[in-house]
Amino acid sequence: MFYLSDIGRYFIMIKMSFFKPSKWKIQRKLIFKEINDLIIESIPIVAILSFFIGGVVAIQTALNLSSPFLSKSLIGFATRQSVILEFAPTFMSIIMAGKVGSYITSSIGTMRVTEQIDALEVMGINPLNYLVFPKIIALLFYPFVITVAMFIAIFGGFVAMSFAGVPSEAFISGIQMDFDPYHVSYAYIKTVLFAFILATVPSYHGYYMKGGALEVGKASTLSFVWTSIIIIIVNFVITQLLLS
Amino acid sequence: MIEIKNIEKSFDGISIIKDISTSFEKGKTNLIIGQSGSGKTVLLKCLLGLHEPDSGQIIYDGVSNQNMNESERTLLRRQMGMVFQGSALFDSMSVIENVMFPLDMLSELNEDEIREKAIKAIDRVELTKAIDKLPSEISGGMQKRVAIARAIVMNPKYLFCDEPNSGLDPKTAIVIDKLIQEITKEFNITTIINSHDMNSVIEIGEKIVFLVSGEKNWEGTNKEILKTNNQSVTDFVYSSELLKKVKKHI
Numbered sequence: 001m002f003y004l005s006d007i008g009r010y011f012i013m014i015k016m017s018f019f020k021p022s023k024w025k026i027q028r029k030l031i032f033k034e035i036n037d038l039i040i041e042s043i044p045i046v047a048i049l050s051f052f053i054g055g056v057v058a059i060q061t062a063l064n065l066s067s068p069f070l071s072k073s074l075i076g077f078a079t080r081q082s083v084i085l086e087f088a089p090t091f092m093s094i095i096m097a098g099k100v101g102s103y104i105t106s107s108i109g110t111m112r113v114t115e116q117i118d119a120l121e122v123m124g125i126n127p128l129n130y131l132v133f134p135k136i137i138a139l140l141f142y143p144f145v146i147t148v149a150m151f152i153a154i155f156g157g158f159v160a161m162s163f164a165g166v167p168s169e170a171f172i173s174g175i176q177m178d179f180d181p182y183h184v185s186y187a188y189i190k191t192v193l194f195a196f197i198l199a200t201v202p203s204y205h206g207y208y209m210k211g212g213a214l215e216v217g218k219a220s221t222l223s224f225v226w227t228s229i230i231i232i233i234v235n236f237v238i239t240q241l242l243l244s
Numbered sequence: 245m246i247e248i249k250n251i252e253k254s255f256d257g258i259s260i261i262k263d264i265s266t267s268f269e270k271g272k273t274n275l276i277i278g279q280s281g282s283g284k285t286v287l288l289k290c291l292l293g294l295h296e297p298d299s300g301q302i303i304y305d306g307v308s309n310q311n312m313n314e315s316e317r318t319l320l321r322r323q324m325g326m327v328f329q330g331s332a333l334f335d336s337m338s339v340i341e342n343v344m345f346p347l348d349m350l351s352e353l354n355e356d357e358i359r360e361k362a363i364k365a366i367d368r369v370e371l372t373k374a375i376d377k378l379p380s381e382i383s384g385g386m387q388k389r390v391a392i393a394r395a396i397v398m399n400p401k402y403l404f405c406d407e408p409n410s411g412l413d414p415k416t417a418i419v420i421d422k423l424i425q426e427i428t429k430e431f432n433i434t435t436i437i438n439s440h441d442m443n444s445v446i447e448i449g450e451k452i453v454f455l456v457s458g459e460k461n462w463e464g465t466n467k468e469i470l471k472t473n474n475q476s477v478t479d480f481v482y483s484s485e486l487l488k489k490v491k492k493h494i
Contacts, residue, residue, distance in 0.1 A: 009451060020318075117333040121291055122404075123346050124321035 001076060006108070015208065017133045018158050020126035034138035038100050042145055045099060046092060050149040053091070054156030057082050058171075062164060072166050076174020079157035083181070088149040089100075089187045090235050093194040096145070097227035104225040109216040117207070122170035123150030134201040142195035143188055150187075186242045193238065194231055200228045245270045246291060246402065246434055250298035253286055260286045261297070262458045271432045273425050273448045274285045274440055278455035279480065284438045285406060287455070291436060292404055293317055293323060296484070298370075305401070322350055325395030327405040327424075333379040333394070340366065340375045343393045350398070365393040369423060385416035387399040396427055403428065403439040409444060417441065442481060445469060454480070 021027065061078040108131055111117050120127040134140060161171045207225035209215055246268045253261040268274040272485050276284045289295040293309070304311040304320060312320065341361040347353060353361070366375055369389040374382050379390065382407050390409055397402055400469060405424060408416035425448045426437040439445065445452060449466035454477055462474045469481060482488050 027350060061476055110335075114335075115328045116334060118294060119326065119328060119332040121350065122321060122324060123398075124318045125349055236416040243436060 009208065010200070013128060013132065013204055013207065014200055016126065017128040017131075017136065019114055019129060020128050021133070022125065023050035030130070031137050031152065034134045035218070037140050038135065039141045039145060042096060042099060043148060045095075046149050047062060047152050048144055049095060050088070050092070050152040051145050051156035053087060053161075054079065054083060054153030055160035056158045057153070058064035059164065062161065062166065071174075073174035075161060075166060076157070076171040077177045078174075079171075080156055080175045082181075083150055083153040083157075084183055084187050087153060088146050089190045089194065090231065092146060092149045093191070094196065094228050095233050096142075097202075097224050097231065100139075101223050101227045102220040103198070105206040105209075105220045106146055106216055108203055109209045109219045110207055112207065113216060117219030129206070132200065132203045135203060136196065138194075139195040139199040140224055142198065143191045147189070184239075186231035187227055189242065190235060190238050193234055197227060197234065200218045201230055245261070245305055247303040248291070248307040248482075249301050249303070249457070251287070251290060251297045252301065253283075253290055253295060253297050260458050261290065261299070261319060264455075264460045265300075266453050266463060267390060268434055269438050269451060270434045271429060272435070272450040273428050274434070274436045274453070275445060275449045276436065276453050276455060277439055277445055277449075278439065278461075282455040283458040284319070284440075284455055286439050286458075288404055288406055288436065291402075293321055294325060295419050305402065307436040322398065323401040325398065325400035325403045326386065327391045327395050327403070329407045329410055331379070331384075331386055333377055333390055338376050339382070339390050340377055342379070343397050344391055346394065346398050362393075362397055365397040367389075368396070368427070369393045385412050385420065388420050389411065392420075392423060392427065396431065399431065401433055403433050403435040407433070407438055407440070409441055414443060417443060418447060442484075442487060445481070 012068065020029075053072075058075055058079045061075045061082075062072075063076055065072075065078075111131070117131075119129045120130055158171055162168060202223040205219045205226070209219040211218075248267070249265050251261055251264045258334055264287065276287060278284050286295060290297050291334050297309075304323075307316075307320075309317075323432075334345065337345065340359070340362055343365055344358050346460050347358040347361060351358065357372055357447055358464070363372075363375070366372060371386060371393065374386055374390075383392070385478050392408075403424070403460065409420050410425060412420060421444050422439065424435060427433070437448075446466050446469075449469065452462075454462040454465065454474075455461055462469075462472065462477045464472065469477060472478065
């Protein structure tokens with residue numbers, strides 16, 4: 001029953017965040033601020049992680065392709081497939097649940113604790129539209145982050161293989177081998193759904209939290225756990241629907 | 245003027261506000277006092293419309309809350325100003341941005357008119373020098389003044405203050421109390437203040453409602469409260485040793 005009421009409240013929150021919109025002038029300012037905080041400021045960490053994880057994926061693939069009968073181009077192929085299908089959209093989204101999710105929960109939670117949300121309500125402003133809606137819109141740009149992750153991870157694999165002595169022509173031909181554009185579409189469909197989860201689940205945990213400063217920390221942790229779980233479950237469902 | 249009639253409110257089956265009826269007059273500083281947990285904040289939140297009473301009605305200048313639809317409630321809220329216990333200023337905005345915020349969000353004025361009105365409100369609370377500072381860069385007393393400026397910038401008909409001088413030194417607390425009283429007279433608004441500070445009660449309590457365990461136990465003025473024989477009130481008013489000594493001289 002407890003989870004059912006939470007699920008109901010979550011969907012009501014989403015509905016309410018589209019009601020009683022603030023003036024476009026204000027909304028635009030908020031959306032740009034959220035794009036900066038949630039998207040632009042995430043690029044450096046995404047780039048660093050993607051580069052090294054792409055390298056590790058390539059090294060581990062190479063380790064498992066020790067047979068001289070197997071073409072070295074398979075390393076590039078396997079790296080591309082791992083990165084596009086799973087690493088960039090799913091793994092990065094779980095990392096972003098830690099970075100962006102915690103930020104959203106703690107910032108909204110702090111506003112709850114310090115009565116700033118009550119202040120908005122008293123002024124006759126819809127706090128959900130003011131706080132949650134710009135985050136949903138800003139995270140529509142999340143596929144851009146995932147695109148950066150895809151390119152940098154494959155580049156990381158390329159650099160790792162260059163150091164390992166794998167001919168760059170072989171790696172590049174592997175990247176181009178049997179390319180199916182549908183796999184990219186699948187990755188972006190997942191990404192858009194994960195973006196919505198990343199914007200709304202942490203907002204829910206921040207908005208409805210109760211207590212003081214200690215509870216803000218607890219809500220951030222809980223938000224990370226639930227965002228990750230929901231991303232993994234949605235990933236499974238979407239993969240079943242689109243790839244099986 | 246705000247009248248409340250037989251208001252009741254409970255949470256999870258526990259009754260917090262029990263059948264309270266009273267009225268708060270325009271142009272006067274009305275105080276709701278009582279010990280912590282007596283239901284002051286819940287009553288204030290009912291008046292603000294943040295909590296819906298289980299029964300009873302609240303009448304704002306002749307208009308009952310029971311007959312209001314959602315858009316009328318929103319309009320009513322826009323006639324209310326609120327000073328929160330912790331000021332509730334927006335951390336990322338400067339003093340002037342905080343004061344401009346309600347006008348930015350809700351009025352049809354242009355940027356220059358909004359700025360002019362905000363500066364006027366800031367001048368009124370004597371904070372002109374701190375106009376571009378962030379809330380974290382100013383003292384608690386100054387934050388309260390910004391909260392008052394933000395509350396009055398929309399020319400509200402009703403001003404609510406939840407323990408406006410909590411956490412302030414006695415001198416600053418009196419300055420804030422006096423400022424609220426002056427603004428109440430100047431703008432002829434209905435002001436309701438939640439407090440358990442006896443200095444406020446004596447200084448500005450033109451109408452006082454005393455709550456005990458969610459019930460109205462006593463009401464009167466700051467002159468009457470010092471002379472009443474109501475045991476609960478005298479226990480509350482003269483709880484400190486200093487006031488006990490003062491009582492002997494009254």
